[in-house]
Amino acid sequence: MNQNVTTRSLNVDGREVPINGERNLLEVIRKAGIDLPTFCYHSDLSVYGACRLCLVEIEGRGIQGACSTPAEPGMKVRTQTAEIREIRQIAIELLLANHNQQCPTCPKNTACQLQDVARKLGIRKVRFKPLHEPEPLDETSVSLVRDPGKCVLCGDCVRFCAEIQGIGAIDFAFRGHDAAVLPAFGLGLGEGECVNCGQCAAVCPTGALSPRPEVDAVWQALHDPAKTVVAQVAPAVRVALGEIFGLPPGTVSSSQLVTALRRLGVAKVYDTAFSADLTVVEEAHEFLQRKASGQRLPQFTSCCPAWVKFAEQYFPDLLPNLSSCKSPQQMLGALCKAILPAELGIPRRDLVVVSIMPCTAKKFEAKRPEFARDGLPDVDHVLTTQELGRMIEEAGLRFADLEPGSFDLPLGFKTGAGIIFGNSGGVSEAVLRCAVEKLTGQSLANPDFYQVRGEAGVRFADLSVHDTRLRLAVVHGLKNARILAEKVRRGEHALDLIEVMACPGGCVGGAGQPVSRGAAARQSRARGLYDADKHLELHKSQENPFVTGCYQRHLGEVGGHEAHQLLHTRYENRRSPAPSEPPAHGTL
Amino acid sequence: MTHTPKPDCAGRRLTKIRDILDRHGRRASRLVPILQAVQEEYRYLPREVLTEVAAALEVSPARVFGVATFYSHFAIEPKGKHLVKLCDGTACHVKDSIPILEAIRRRLGLKAGQRTTSDRLFTVETVACLGACGLAPVVVVDDQVHGQMTPESAVQLIEDVLAREVAP
Ligand code: SF4
């Protein structure tokens, strides 16, 4: 074949499309502007090729799966033929025959890919009879609900958990007619190694895995005249909630969000970015102490509860290296329950703290026993961004038309450092903005540390501040964290501070965010948070006047006794009993 | 589906497991032969042992469970004292083996996904072709082959075993 330029293209439905290093034919076809339906293809994961929806006809080769066929120059591809249409329709009908079709009551309703493809292919009836008895829901997890009757066996969740999170909490089991995706030994999802990150639910094309809803409990509290409900909103929520109401990802919608919460009946709307500022001050102090003594370094961040459980399971020997700081969610919860009853003149049991989080693991975190006093949790309920969106819809509020509102003081005032917590690299940058000033004793003219920003799953930064060297690593995805932590354990990598977020891109890519496919939405959300930082007046946590005020009125000294009582925590060794050596699970 | 093996082998002879693992160089690629050796040792794959195998091979327990349940040769529950095998090869299938299976399972009170009675007296399995197609449909009770079964005659075989159990 001659090697001139024209051979670097292939023909899709009569149009030439250049090939530019795409991983497979499917990506070339998508680039040509044709959305082939797929269930089992996810660009970050390995190719499985099981659903057979991505079929195309290749001249001379017949019908092939586009996701598992390499793109070759000169190929003649047709995406629409009578035969392909028929095969696709049968495939969808077969899936629907064994799918618990309760769409109106399904949490994925309107965001389900099966529903979407069935609609697009105009499926009007299903000719096949179901083979399975209905199976009960798995409600053992406080973060997620598993509905086996809706599983299409695409394996997206299995591959995400193994390939990106390095856990493998769920896998295919049994075979043929009995094949199922199950946690080990057929136990419940809440009974094993799952760390509640929810990313399996985020990639699940149907409602087989979904965040566990707490909407009813929150409505109940809001409707109870004896209760005072206060809310806190995590940074990443404000750049994603608008997507549910048709705004582009990354649009900062804090002002409508605050008004919406007030209209739902929330008495005070606070900002988790405030307690993120508090976290920065405590965590930077802790870090500099460790740095000065040279002990328990590197310090790992502790604000991601999926990472914390992961470390408790697989790296109990490194738990002393985790920052003892509570996460911003738990700091704010503890502060609310400590301060507000007296300030508002209500009994503690009538104060209900609701968090709005991009995250399913935060639901688990809020229920950890150490975060409750006298049987009353510091955070009573955790709603995901999706759930808040649903409540706003249920209340019939026209989101875009809501008059702007602002967070309540003092726990609603934040600096840009608290805002960027929602991005991978944000915690490191915020801590640097504080620690570097402490080290130099001078005000930092430019607060931006571009070294720690970016998309890559593992990033390193090496800074010299006077005669102190600061070596940082920023990771997202727990498999990346595992690889790095193993190096730390073996003493192979000298580092001072390691930031770990379980979700791709950090919390902006959390599993509680509105359903989106691909990285584009979370990249826009990340930009939204960095822009929000730019637009705020203050960029350093230590300059937050309400943080300072909080220390004066309630917490005493930074890192002192009172602060430790309210803002710090401890960890639990969750290593499964009696393994012969540290379990570190790879995939086969 | 719930598969909850009783932890009767818990902790017992875990050194045996270490021997098996060492024999196979603790390599994840040897998972299937390792499971085979474990099954020979215990006659089934106890959960505690699978957990141990997973940890040693650095494979997730869910993956080990997946492999253990993929091969019908492996049992994740202990087998009962009496083994009832029902042939579901093509010949037996067309001669209505499934109603026989259902009748036996009903008689023994087995729930969906359960292969062994809670008193551990019976394990009921289906197997692909026993090579006795002339006798279809075939039921094997403790290695004794019974041909041309009906749901009634198969249940009678169970009754016979039960009768022998009460009056040995
Ligand atoms: S929530 Fe995370 S850890 Fe748990 S099964 Fe899903 S992907 Fe795996």
Ligand code: SF4
């Ligand atoms: S990265 Fe953020 S959203 Fe994801 S599990 Fe951790 S805290 Fe939750």
Ligand code: FES
């Ligand atoms: S997307 Fe190609 S087979 Fe599923």
